[in-house]
Amino acid sequence: MSQLIAFVGGIARSLRAVLGVPDYQRYVEHCRAHHPGSSPMTPDHFASDLLERKYSRPGTRCC
Numbered sequence: 001m002s003q004l005i006a007f008v009g010g011i012a013r014s015l016r017a018v019l020g021v022p023d024y025q026r027y028v029e030h031c032r033a034h035h036p037g038s039s040p041m042t043p044d045h046f047a048s049d050l051l052e053r054k055y056s057r058p059g060t061r062c063c
Contacts, residue, residue, distance in 0.1 A: 016023055024043050031040040041049060 013023070013026075024046050027046060028040045031038065040046075
């Protein structure tokens with residue numbers, strides 16, 4: 001049963017990544033685990049940073 005839950009969770013994470021849905025809670029958990037001395041971005045800053053990274057890369061759009 002735990003393998004099924006992990007599998008479904010993996011599919012859900014993949015879909016969120018493909019669709020571009022920001023996962024703020026996962027980001028905060030990552031920051032706490034890997035960067036304990038720094039404070040995570042606010043939810044608004046996280047969302048704007050995500051959009052900035054998504055649309056500011058040259059060569060990723062056809063027009």
